Amino acid sequence: MDTTIRLTQYAVGGGCACKVPPGELERIVSGLPGGKADGDLLVGIEHGDDAAVVRIDGDRAIVATADFFTPVVDNAYDWGRIAATNALSDVYAMGGEPIVAVNLLAWPRDRIPFDLAAEVLRGGADVCAAAGCHLAGGHSIDDPEPKYGLAVTGLADPRRLLRNDRGKAGTPLTLTKPLGLGVLNNRHKATGEVFDQAVAVMTTLNREASIAAVAAGAVCATDVTGFGLLGHLLKLIRASEVSAEIDAAAVPYLDGARDALAAGFVPGGSRRNLDWVRPAVTSALPDDELLLLADAQTSGGLLVAGELPGHPVIGRLTATDGQPRISVH
Template sequence: MTRSSEKVRLTQYAHGGGCACKIPPGELEAVVADLHTRDPGATGELIIGLDDGDDAAVVRIDGDRAIVATADFFTPVVDDPYDWGRIAAANALSDVYAVGGEPLVAVNLLGWPREKLPLDLAKEVLRGGLDMAMAAACHVAGGHSVDDPEPKYGMAVTGLADPAHLLRIDGGHPGLPLSLTKPLGIGVLNTRHKATGEVFPQAVAAMTTLNRDASRAALAAGAECATDVTGFGLLGHLYKLARASGVTAVVDAAAVPYLEGAREAVRDGYVSGGTRRNLDWVRPWLDPGDLGENDLHLLADAQTSGGLLVAGEIPGAPIIGELLPLNGPHLRLR
């Protein structure tokens, strides 16, 4: 199931990896707390902005069309440059899918330590991003690069959506089931990869699977509430959804799917600092039931290019819990 990388180990050139290198959610919310603004003189109507921490901004430009805008980039999550490019692009595209949109055009965001790493590797990263965007039928038109002490890559993506059919983080209500479209465990496997050089094809396969089909299935099923599960982990993103929707989210821990090797990785201590910060952030609003720390770390595991968490039943996706009227903490595990 694993093999050692004999190439340049990109993950060794960065202090963190993937979405685990995000600024902790509590700190980030404090930074943007006073930046919630809608300019009445601007073109179009901002219908999804900073208010609740949705995955992308959405601006209505006429009755049945809205522009979706997002940006996402991070340090290497895997050592293979082509795979890192594919993963980063899939992760950026996911923000458009998470609000129910379709990507239209992307531009590259590249930071590169050009005196430390050959530019041939950067080209492979960009090639991976281009191939993933092409798989999503999304144009790639240039971008921006800087000489950076650490390698970083991602995309700014613009998409289109129907403003009457969006997936919003504040659209949940009691009685809805919770569906998860990708297994968890990406973060602990990536942390093990960074520490040991072992490669986990199951994690790469999950991270390079577009959330396009999941988004379309959610809209077809009539869902109105969703988010993607990335750097803040399942618990962090679910807390934001429950808080925005004014509900209590109950998770059946035994129903949550995991990638092969994830439980062994957390057992062996491959837990990122980002995952630990995620768990610390949600603890005040969490009833953990009788779950131990290993299970809690898996549920808070900082994912990179994770799946969609949808308030509604999605064909083929496991149901991992439900939304209930707000009663006590926003998160409850059983």
């Protein structure tokens, strides 16, 4: 197997930074028929939550999601692990437990040896095994760009869901993983430098954080991925009809993130995120600081309305006068 192939060079974007910009996505999805919460469909498309949720009976609900993306690192096995961890995160972000997943694979068979695809799938399988989630089959296509992810089905208690529309003013905000993945991954793509600290964060399951949030009685959360901390927070406060304050000094960052920012390794997705949230943000901080807060994360942590032991409180939800805003200081 050729380990010199740099997978990131076969894709225009990388990881969750290749998401469709949030503003464009909302405009398209808002015009679609159906999909809105009604009856046993507890969570639909209205607020862009992390997964759909359908009630089965009084204490069981199905959590359904799909997530895939282009290579975020050059190592095929690590990319598989990262993509699978990220896909499972959508279930954890809803307070659920993943039960079964299927692979989603796109591969340029005439450009990259198919043996590397086996390494990607092996990485995904190892993550699912660690999560106690069955992985069975899936779907593959021949595609000019490599892409990988999972469609995941989980279970949750419908009375103890974590949702992005249940935030209450006065509740602290907790972040369970450091930021900076976007700029470090972009530096990796440009230079080939390997950032083990970023890979370690992206392959850490959000399972324990989800369990802790549900046990603490939290009812509002989201995961922080392609729209950055500010983007996902904006979706949360709009859905919950509250505002928010962020203490920038309390936000944790990965080693090397600020150096990567200073060297100019900012993904286009991070800049688009900041452009999208800027009308709702009040801050005297420089744009570089706001860019880090809007940095497009891949397989990031949970943003929980509530306090979780061992994780930093980075702000709080506040009352709004009808126009949800984010104050960053």
